Amino acid sequence: MHIPQDVRRQTTKRKIVDAAVSLLSTSDYHQITSKDIAREAGISTGSFYTYFDNKKDILVEILKEYVLNAHISPDEPVPVQTNSLPGTELLLRTIVKRCFALHDFPPGFSKNILMVSLSDPDVQRIYGEYEIAMIGDIQKVVRSRIPNMGQSRLEAASIVIYSAVKGSIHSIKFNQPSIDETVLVDELITLLQSYFNSFS
Template structure:
């Protein structure tokens, strides 16, 4: 999903994704992080997974900008030097966390659509359940999402990752529509998939990240009605 909240302050926008924010000397960062290793042994794999898990927890709790490599290493129970053996800097583990989260989000969307397509529920109820599932998928990383939108403004890697997630989401939506073309009012399925995904993107983000600014129940009901009228005779 696209990440909203571009209203963060301009001062936050100017902060970079590098570990220069960590307060560590540049030389210490570069020498330790020149060649992060890919673990081959079980112990190394477990250490790397512990670092990723710790980073995920801290980004969710404190946000990206208030987390540094020392925090992540301490939460993972490893030394800072060990952290830099596996990741070049905070941005590297951030991208890893984002990739995992994006895959889980897209995977959950695909599983939900498959389950709903097999169900005997009416179309409107299916849409309501899909909306609920997508909103719940965002609950873990609310603060994470708020900062991500700002960070992506100046970071091409993040922009590319978000675009890949958008493409994957649209592809899943298209796959869902292609399973029942004869039951749909729409004729251009690719355009319909893009329109539906982008609509979910904006509305679900608003419900998940700014529920105080909207009537969530009414918005969900109207979104379900709109999509049913658009798709089905």
């Protein structure tokens, strides 16, 4: 069966990206070469350069997709109260679930992203865009529940909430504590609910 060229190209590009994620999950970013990624993907080094200029190009592409997925569409409704969960708790769980899902990389890969973002301006900029997107979404959620909150306090509260979620994610991803992730998330929700209730 004939496979269209654009489908073949997309398949090959995906193989390269998946190979890079696999290698970056087990090896230091600075020790991996484009040749290593091509070998892992099962293609020639020349084919690699048809799709990417270097390994940083791949990392940037992955992060751009990461940032794109972080944005909530302006038309996406804010979750409303259900019979099983109070509205505030549902909103907080939505935020936490979204943040955790967007960090669903192997621990080694997450560490590489963080380390490269500290030294590379391009990666740092994209990583910063992701954080801005998440804080913006949190502001949208807080504003939906407390419409009269001043802008300055709204921004500060959103940063505090994001920082608490980010810290919990880093604890799970980087420190790999023995505590179950579900228990940690439940405690995080309890903490955020108390903070949220203090706005009243």
